[in-house]
Amino acid sequence: MSNRLELRVIVRRRLSDTGTNPLWEEEFLNDAITEAMRRYSTSVPRQAVAAISVAEGDRELAMPLTVNAMRVVHVFDDRGVPWRRWEQSSDPPPAPTGYAESPAIWRAWGTTIILGTPAPRTGLWRLEHYANRADPVDDVTDLDISPGDEDLALALAVATALHRRAVAEGKRYNGRSGVHPIAVAARTAQADADRLLWRRFRHVRSGSLNNTMG
Structure with a gap:
């Protein structure tokens, strides 16, 4: 993906929310993408x-x-x-x-x-x-992502969206299980993001940390 619109479309696809009446509001996903980009910027500054x-x-x-x-x-x-x-x-x-x-x-x-x-x-x-990397401000400006980090940015956006929804839904959850299903999905998504981030830096052992930044 190159801009926020393209990333949002892929996030919806990952969330199985591609119907004519989407469950995930556009503003909600935009906020999640912004937070994900800030988290990405913390780990991979420009x-x-x-x-x-x-x-x-x-x-x-x-x-x-x-x-x-x-x-x-x-x-x-x-x-x-x-x-x-x-x-x-x-x-x-x-x-x-x-x-x-x-x-x-x-x-x-x-x-x-x-x-x-x-x-x-x-x-x-x-x-x-x-x-710090630039926050996404519209749907047409290219995201401030280093080449090859698209999957990492996507994973962080999905994990952030699920975590935010899990917090909101958890306040109203009365299920028998102690953990809301969305919370489980959020943890899985975060684990995927952590794995990609670890892969991003694993060659630090044989090189310089500076070379991993973009």
Whole structure:
């Protein structure tokens, strides 16, 4: 699927709700798809790049609103030289004042990047970071899904829809069984989504986690 409309049609098919009088309201499914996309974004954030202006002597780099400092992965200066991230080793962290023993390092704190030594020049720096994926806002815009993740997004949407319906129906359930049938279906759907997510990341053991993000 490429947009919300196509995903909604497939979700209905999975829910066996393709009749002329559907049981699942369109708005209900749209909300479920939005929540599913947010869950997908949490597990598989989008790889993004930001360019920021850095002045010679800067030690604290303020992040633009589109960049979460805590989700910055790589920092490159104006000449493309990578600065190493401080990994909370025995060495002291970079401070806003003073100097670190290994100068070309950085750490994130709050909404800023703190450098181990002042920026050597004025220039444009490159930040590679993880970003939230866009929420679906209409039926024609392409969903913010990485290639090959369509089945995962579908599984999350089905699981979310079933879980929401199970919560609503469970309040009125008076069946002999302690568990509503829709709740059972929701658990099964969530297990399917978890399996696909695990498959998505299983090659991390032989590669880098960064390579699994899209």
